[in-house]
Amino acid sequence: MTATALARAINAGLRAAMERDDKVILMGEDIGPLGGVFRVTDGLHKDFGPDRVVDTPLAESGIVGTAIGLAMAGYRPVCEIQFDGFIFPAFDQITTQLAKLTYRSLGDLQMPVVIRVPFGGGIGAIEHHSESPEALFAHTPGLRIVAPATAADGFTMIQQAIASPDPVLFLEPKSRYWDKADVDLQAEVDLSETGVTTGLHAARVVRPGSHATVVGYGPTVKTLLAAAEVAAGEGTELEVIDLRSVSPIDFDAITASVQRTGRLVVAHEAPTFFGPGAEIAARVTERCFYHLEAPVLRVGGYHTPYPTAKHEESYLPNLDRVLDAVDRVLAY
Amino acid sequence: MTEPLTVQPGTASDPTTIVQLLDAEGHRHHHPEYGPFAADLDADALRAMYRDMVLTRAFDTQATSLQRQGELGLWAPCLGQEGAQIGSAHALAPRDFVFPSYREHGVALVRGVDLRDLLPLFRGTRHGGWDPRAHNFHLYSIVIGSHTLHAVGYAMGVQRDGDVGTGDPERDRAVVAYFGDGATSQGDVSEALVFAASANAPVVFFVQNNHWAISVPTTVQSRVPLAQRGPGFGVPSVRVDGNDPIACYAVTRAALERARSGAGPSFVEAVTYRMGAHTTSDDPTRYRDRAEEDLWRAKDPIARLKAHLLAESLADEAFLAGVDEEADELAAAVRDHCRTLEAGPPEQLFDHVYTAPHPLVAEERAQMTEFEAGFADEEGAR
Numbered sequence: 149m150t151a152t153a154l155a156r157a158i159n160a161g162l163r164a165a166m167e168r169d170d171k172v173i174l175m176g177e178d179i180g181p182l183g184g185v186f187r188v189t190d191g192l193h194k195d196f197g198p199d200r201v202v203d204t205p206l207a208e209s210g211i212v213g214t215a216i217g218l219a220m221a222g223y224r225p226v227c228e229i230q231f232d233g234f235i236f237p238a239f240d241q242i243t244t245q246l247a248k249l250t251y252r253s254l255g256d257l258q259m260p261v262v263i264r265v266p267f268g269g270g271i272g273a274i275e276h277h278s279e280s281p282e283a284l285f286a287h288t289p290g291l292r293i294v295a296p297a298t299a300a301d302g303f304t305m306i307q308q309a310i311a312s313p314d315p316v317l318f319l320e321p322k323s324r325y326w327d328k329a330d331v332d333l334q335a336e337v338d339l340s341e342t343g344v345t346t347g348l349h350a351a352r353v354v355r356p357g358s359h360a361t362v363v364g365y366g367p368t369v370k371t372l373l374a375a376a377e378v379a380a381g382e383g384t385e386l387e388v389i390d391l392r393s394v395s396p397i398d399f400d401a402i403t404a405s406v407q408r409t410g411r412l413v414v415a416h417e418a419p420t421f422f423g424p425g426a427e428i429a430a431r432v433t434e435r436c437f438y439h440l441e442a443p444v445l446r447v448g449g450y451h452t453p454y455p456t457a458k459h460e461e462s463y464l465p466n467l468d469r470v471l472d473a474v475d476r477v478l479a480y
Numbered sequence: 481m482t483e484p485l486t487v488q489p490g491t492a493s494d495p496t497t498i499v500q501l502l503d504a505e506g507h508r509h510h511h512p513e514y515g516p517f518a519a520d521l522d523a524d525a526l527r528a529m530y531r532d533m534v535l536t537r538a539f540d541t542q543a544t545s546l547q548r549q550g551e552l553g554l555w556a557p558c559l560g561q562e563g564a565q566i567g568s569a570h571a572l573a574p575r576d577f578v579f580p581s582y583r584e585h586g587v588a589l590v591r592g593v594d595l596r597d598l599l600p601l602f603r604g605t606r607h608g609g610w611d612p613r614a615h616n617f618h619l620y621s622i623v624i625g626s627h628t629l630h631a632v633g634y635a636m637g638v639q640r641d642g643d644v645g646t647g648d649p650e651r652d653r654a655v656v657a658y659f660g661d662g663a664t665s666q667g668d669v670s671e672a673l674v675f676a677a678s679a680n681a682p683v684v685f686f687v688q689n690n691h692w693a694i695s696v697p698t699t700v701q702s703r704v705p706l707a708q709r710g711p712g713f714g715v716p717s718v719r720v721d722g723n724d725p726i727a728c729y730a731v732t733r734a735a736l737e738r739a740r741s742g743a744g745p746s747f748v749e750a751v752t753y754r755m756g757a758h759t760t761s762d763d764p765t766r767y768r769d770r771a772e773e774d775l776w777r778a779k780d781p782i783a784r785l786k787a788h789l790l791a792e793s794l795a796d797e798a799f800l801a802g803v804d805e806e807a808d809e810l811a812a813a814v815r816d817h818c819r820t821l822e823a824g825p826p827e828q829l830f831d832h833v834y835t836a837p838h839p840l841v842a843e844e845r846a847q848m849t850e851f852e853a854g855f856a857d858e859e860g861a862r
Contacts, residue, residue, distance in 0.1 A: 173640075199640060205678050210629055210671035217579075217633020220618075223640065225633075241668070244623045245630070252607035252619055255832040289833050289841075313835035349839075396840045 149332050155188050155325040157299035158264075160333045161306035162189065162226065166196055169224060172310055175202040175211055176228030176264075185230055186266055186325055208238035215261045216246055224260045224310055232267040232319075233276030233454075239284070246315045247290030261315045262306075267295070268367045268417045270323035270464055272457040279454050280418035285317050286395040286427070293395040294348055295319040295366035299329040301392060304337045308348040311339035316348075319394075321367035351398035353405065357385035360411035360477055363402060363428065365391040368415045368465055375470040386474065394424055402428065403435045410441035411477040415465040420448035442480035445473045498751060499731055500721040504779045506787025508726070514718075517730035517737075523794040529570055529725050530789060531803045533562040533782045536586035538807035539595045542814050543585075543602070547760040551818050552602040556583040560723075560755030563781025564688050565658075566590060567728025568750070571736055572656065573649075574616065577638075579631035579657045582620040587658060591617040595810070596817040605823045624659070625666030628685065631657035632672045635681035635739075644682045645742025654739035656684045656732075662693025664709060665701045673713035673747070682739035685715070685747045686732065688722060690754035695767035710747030722752030723781040753779070826852060 152160070166172045174189055174196075180203035183190030193201040204211050208229055215225035229235045235242075242263065249257050269278030285291055292314050296302040302320070309316040338347065354369065355376050362372045369390045376386040387405050391397060406412050412432055414425035425446035432444055447465040455463045499514050521529075540558050547555040558565060565586030572578065572590070580587055589595055593615050600606035601620060612618045621627035635655040638644060643653045663669055664687060676683050689706055691698050698706070710717030716738075720731045728750055735746035753776035757764050764773075789795035830845040 205671070205674045207671040207674060209668055210632075210675045213626065213629025213668060213671065214633030214636060214675050217630040217635070218637045219633075220612075220630065221634045221637025221641070223637050237667075240623065241626065241629065245621075245626050248607075249619075250835055251832045253612060253832075254606065254608055255835065256608070256611040256613065258835050292834070292838075314838075396838055399839075 149330040151328045152299045152303075152331040152333065153326045153328050154296065154299045154302045154320070155186055157302040157331050157333070158188050158296075158306050158320060159190060159192070160331075161303040161337075162192060163195075164337070165226075165307050165310040166192065166200060170200075171222060172224045172226060173200055173202060173218065174226050174228065175204050175215060177204060177206055177211075177230050179203060179228050184228060186322060188264070188320070188325075189228065208234055209241050212238040212241040212246060212261075212263065216241065216249065216259065219259050219261050220257060224262075226262040226264060226310060228264045230266075231277045232265055232279040232281055235265055235281060242285065242291070242315075242317075243288045247288045250314070251290060258313045259315045260310070260313050262309045262312075262318050263316070264306075264318045264320060266322040266325070267319040268321050268323055269454060269460050270367065272460075274457070275454065278460065280416065280449065282317070282319060282394050283418050283423045286424060291315055291317055291395060292349070292393070293317040293319065294393045295321060296392065297321065297324065297366055297369035297390050299327065300331045303331050303333060304335075305348060305392070307337045308339055312348065319366055323367050324370060327370070349393035349396050349398060351389050351391045351393070351401035353387060353401070354390045355386070355388040357387035358409060359384045359386065360413065360474055361387045361389060361402070361405040361409045362413045362415065362470065362474065363389040363391055364415040364465075365394060367417060371465060371467060371470060372415060374467050375474065378467065378471060379474060384474065384478065397424075397428065397431075399431055399435065402432060406432055406436045407439045410439055411480075412440070412444045413447060413470065413473045413477055414444065415447040415470055415473075417449055417464055419451055420446050421451050423448050442477040445477050447473045498719045498721055499727045500724050501727040501730060502724045502784055502788055504723075504784055506784045506791055508788065511727075511730070514727065514730040514734060517733045518726050521726060521729065525570070526726075526785065526789060527795050527799060529566050529729070530782070530785050530795070531806070532566045532570070532586065532589055533725065533785065534803050534807050535810055536562050536566065536589055537782060538811045539589070539814055540585055542811040543599065544756065544760060546815065546818050547602070552599065553604045554602050555760045556758070557754070557756035557760070558583045558585050560753050560776065560780070561688055561690055562586050563725040563785075564722035564728050564750035564752045567725030568656070568686055568732035568748070570725075571729050571733035573653075573736070575653045576736065577616045577618070577631075577634055577653065577655045579618045579627040579634070579655065580620055581624075581627070581659050581663070582622055584620075584658050588617060591615045593617055596814055599814070599818050600821055603818065603821050605821050625663035625668040625672075628657045628659055628663070628669050628672035629675070631655050632676045632679070632681050632683050635676070635683035635745075636679050638682055639679065644740060652740035654682045654684060654736045656686055656736070658686050658688065660693065661687060661689040661691065661698045661701055661706060662696070663687075664706050670713075673710070673715055673745075676745040677714040680742075680744040682742070683745045684732065684735040684739055685710070685745065687747070687749045689749050689751050692754055692758065692764075692768065694758040694762055705749065707747060707749035715745045715747045717747035717749065719749045719751060722750030723776075723779045723784070725781055725785055
C-alpha cells in the first residue's frame, strides 16, 4: 500500500494496462512529452514511445473518429479529451458513431474505446474548463460512463474500462486529482466482470448510516463524506454511496439502502435539470414508493452556464447545500 | 447549370486538370502518368468492369422501383456513378479495407457483398446486413463524412500492424474512404485529412463529386475544384473523369499502390453526376434542369465502355446479351428477396446495444417481453 494521488493512480493503471496488452494505445492532445495538462500520462511517452502514446492533432472529433477506426483494426484506444468543455466537437462521433457501431453491425464490431475526460469544477479555471456533461452522454444508449472518486478506484477502474468491450466515458474528477489515499499498485485487477453488481459499475457504500441515504459520484463523494461527518456530530447517521458509474447506475445498491433509510439525497455537479439526479429520483420512486418517508431531493448545478471561478463555490453542491438538503428530507 | 467537364491531361501535381483514358465516345487515350496504371486491363478485366456496372445499374434500378412500390422506406440511387465506383473498386485488393458512404452499391458488389444484404437497412428491418470484416467493406455511414475519420484510424492501425511498405503484396494493405462532394464541407473530412497527413496513413480519400448535395450544387461547397483541397493538407490529389471507369481504375490503383508502399495518403476527386435523385425522397426537377442531365447522360459510363468493347472487338453481342440476362436475374432475385425481409420479434431491438451485459437493457427487455406477452394472452382468449 502506498499513499498515491488519484492522478498518479490512474497513471499507474494506464501503465499496467499498456504492459498487459500492447494493443492499448493512448491518444490525445499534449499527452506525450508533456504528460497531459494534468500530467496523468506522465512518463508513459518516455517508456512506451510515440506509437503507443500519441500526441494527436488538435481536433477532438478526429481523436474519437480515428479511435473508432483503430478499434476496428483491433486496437484498444484510450483517448484523452483535455477538458470536459472541449468534448463537444467530438459529440457527434461519440453519440452517432462510437455508441452505435456495435448495434448497427449486429454485434459484428466491438468498440473497446475509452475516452478519458477530466471533469467538474472547483479548481478556479476559466470557462469551458469546469463542466459536467455526463447527462448528455448518459442519454445515449451504447455508452458506459464511470467516474472514480478515489485513488484506488482510479487505479482499478481505468484498467476495467480499458478491458471493457464497450465504449467507456471515463470521467476524472479534476478537483480530486491530487487527493492521496492508500492504493495497492501491485494488486491484480479483476477484469472479467462488466456486470453491475460487481466490477466497474458496482456502487459502493462508503459509509453506513441509518437516517438518510446520500449518493454521488466523482468529486461529490468527498463532499458527501464531509457532510456525513458533520451530520454525525449532530446525531444524524448518513449512509454515503459512491455510485462510481453513471451509466449503467447500480439501482440495486441505491434501493437496498433507501429501503432501510427511507430518505434519499442525490448530489452531482452537473446541472440539476434533466441531470442524473432526476433519473435516480424517478427510478427510486418507482422502486421504493412505499419505503420513502420524503421526496428524493437533488443538489446539483443550477440552470446556468458553469459560472465564473469567483462564483463556483455558490454553484457547486458544497457541504452547506448538501446538509441543507439532508435537513429537508429529515423534516418530513 | 454546373460547370462543363473540360478534359485536359491531368497529373497528380496539378489537380485542376482531369485525367481521362476513355472518352465519351469510347475511344482510349494515352496518358503519360496514369496510362501505365491501366495497362494491365485486358479484355477479361474490361468485360468484368462492364458486367459489374450493368449489374449495379440493374440492382439500383430495381431497388428504386421497390421503394416506389412501398417495399423500401428509402433508397439512395447510384445511377450514373457506376463508372467511378466500379472503376475504383476494381483497383482494390481483397486485403484493402473500404469505408463507404451510403450509395456505394457498386463498390459493395465488387467487394463480394450480396447486394440483397444492402436492402434491410432501407427496408427498416436491420441497421446493417453484412459483417464488415467478412468483405473488408464497412457498414454504410449515414452521418456525412463521419466515416472518413474511421478510415484514417483503421489505416493508422494497418500502419501499426506493419502492413505497409514491406514490399510483400500479400501483406501491404490500404484503406479507402468513399464520400461525396457535400461531405467535403464537413469538419470531420478536414480532420481526417489532417490526421492522415500527420500520420502518413495508408488511406485514399475517394470523392465522388456527383455535383449535388441533395439540392445544393458543388459550387456552394467549394469555390475551387475539390481536388485542390488535398494539397493544402499535404495530400497529393488528382481529378479524374468519374464516368470513365478505366481512368478511375488507374488513378485509384496509383493511389492504393502509393498508400501500400508507405508513401502516405492520396485524394481522388472523381467528377461524375448523380442522374437520379439524392434519395427517393427528393425531386431533382425542383433544383436542376433537364439540359444539365442530358449533358451528363451523354457521358454515361456504361455506354462508353460498351462502345469501346464493341469497337475494339473486346466483347461480342453474345457477351452483352449474357450480361443483360444476368442483370435481369439479379433484379428478379432482389425483388423476391426484398419481400421476404421481415423484422424479427420486437425484443430483438435490445440485441447488441452493448457487448457486455447491461442491467438497464436487461430490465427494459424484460418489461417489453412481459408487455407483449399480455397481448398474446388476449389473442389466445378470443
